[in-house]
Amino acid sequence: MxxxxxxxxxxxxxxxxxxxxxxxxxxxxxxxxxxxxxxKYASCPIENGTDPCHLLKELHRAKEFRTYFLAILPIVLSVIACILNIGYLIVQLKCFNQEKTSFKKRQVFLISRSLSIILANILFYVVVIVWKAAGFVYTTTMIFILIGGINFLSVTGTYIGLTILLYVAIAHQFWYVTTLTLTHCWLLIALIWFLSTASSVCIGLWGATLFYPESAPISCSFGSCQQPLAIIIVVGLSICYGTVLGLYVLMMARLHRLMRKSSLVQARSNSNSMTAMRRLGLNMVTFAIGSVPILIVCIVALANLRELSSLGEGCKSPCKTFLHSSLFIEVEILASVAAIVWIIAMIVDPVINILADKKLRGLFKRQLHRVSTSLRRIRRASTKSTISTEDH
Known part of the structure; x- marks a missing residue:
């Protein structure tokens, strides 16, 4: 090479x-x-025993890695995720108008999840633009953490609400039909979004101080603030992650016991809800796989917090980037792994839901056919316009 x-x-x-x-x-x-x-790196104060060639090689590696794995690849994957989730959202909205009220209760949670993913992708583009313009500083790091926090917490809350909703639909069917209304579901989703946004703002403001303590508007020393705060964030995210999966496993175990005790007629009447519960299980697998790298990144960052926080100390300069090139590439590897796996989970999630639901699958195919037909018409119109221009 x-x-x-x-x-x-x-x-x-x-x-x-x-x-x-x-x-x-x-x-x-x-x-x-x-x-x-x-x-510009030749005059940097290099410690005795440090190989300047190694630092230069690591610096080039960090820049190349940053270009491909923190910009190009995540943007390409993000565009795919955005297109799929927008198409899935359109199909969901069409189904929502056709469904009965009992099915709409479940549908609003799925719509909320799609909106969360689309919003996260749009804000991701904003982060990339700001980052390319100013680099990673306190503000861009705060926005990055804020986006990840809103998406993670809103999806977490949606899955918890959806699990409880489906459990109630099966175990307490009368109360689900007569007492629980669609308005209650919308209010619950609004509460999830409010709590997710408020929590993410706090996590973003304080979390960015872990990496940029000197440029942060909030004073946060390592021993009394940064380290305890990092532990709280990691433990909090781990609890959210474990709650989603644990609650689903617990509900499924309880539902299977109830189904064995119930009559055959009642079991058949609950078959649609059980099918939805199993489909939710596939989404839980996607959530689990997509969230594990984020938790691993948080744990690794916590273990190396002292070194990572040193990147934000002092003024940003070419020499600082050069002398800490090995540490910069570690940070970028952590960030890129979390971002790529996170976006891949956003791609897989709507695919699972579309493939698992015959009605959604049919609507999505018709939607794709309409889009492809419109694109062909536009292409033919542009071709005719070009030919007529050349003739004149």
Whole structure:
């Protein structure tokens, strides 16, 4: 790879052969030195025993990794996730108008989940734009944590509410039909969003101080504030994660016991709700797989908090980036893994719901056919317009 980089720079006049001198400390790695960009690192105060070539190589690796795995790949996956979830939301809204009130109660939670995913994707683009304009600072880190928190907590609350709703529909069918109204479901969703947003604002404001303690508007020392706060955030997210999965397993176990005791007629009447409960199980698997990396990242960040928080200490400068290049790439690997797996879960979630529901699958196919037909019409119209312009 170093030979390839050397050849490319030699051909384009940026390498050693271009006649431009290489700073003394980078003579042993002149093949990876980029003229016009890396000179600013030559005067950085390097500690005795530290290899400047290793730091330069790690810095280049961090920049390449950042470009592909923190920008290009997440954006591509995010576009796919956004398109799928918008299509899924349109299909859900069409089904919502056709369903009975009892089914609408469940549907509003699914609509809320889709809105959460779409909002998270849109805000993700905002973060990428701000990050490319100003880099990772306190503000962008706060927004990144805020987006992740709102999405994680709102989806968590939605799954908890949906699990309880389906349990009530099966175990307490009379109360579900006569007492629990659609308005109650909307109010519960509004409460979930309010609590998720309020909690995420607090997590974002305080969580960003873990990495940028000096530039944060809130004073937060390591021993008395940063470390306890990090522990609280990790424990809180772990409790939310465990509550969703634990509640679903508990409800399913209780429902199976109730179904064995109930009559065959009652079991058949509850078959639709049980089918929905099993489908929710597939979503729980997606939630579990998509959330585990986020928890792992949080735990790893907590274990290395002292080192990670040092990145935000002092003023941002080329020398700081150069001297901490190995640490920067660790942070970017953690962030990219969490972001990529998180977005993949957003892609898988609507796919599972569409494939598992025959009615949704049919509506989605018709929706895709209409979109493809419209695109073909637009393409034909643009082709005719181009031909007529050329004729004139």
């Amino acid at each position: 170093d030979l390839l980089h050397f050849a490319v720079r030699f051909l384009f006049g940026n390498g050693k052969m271009s006649g431009e001198p290489v700073p003394l400390i980078f003579l042993n790695c002149s093949s990876i030195f980029i003229h016009g960009k890396d000179e």
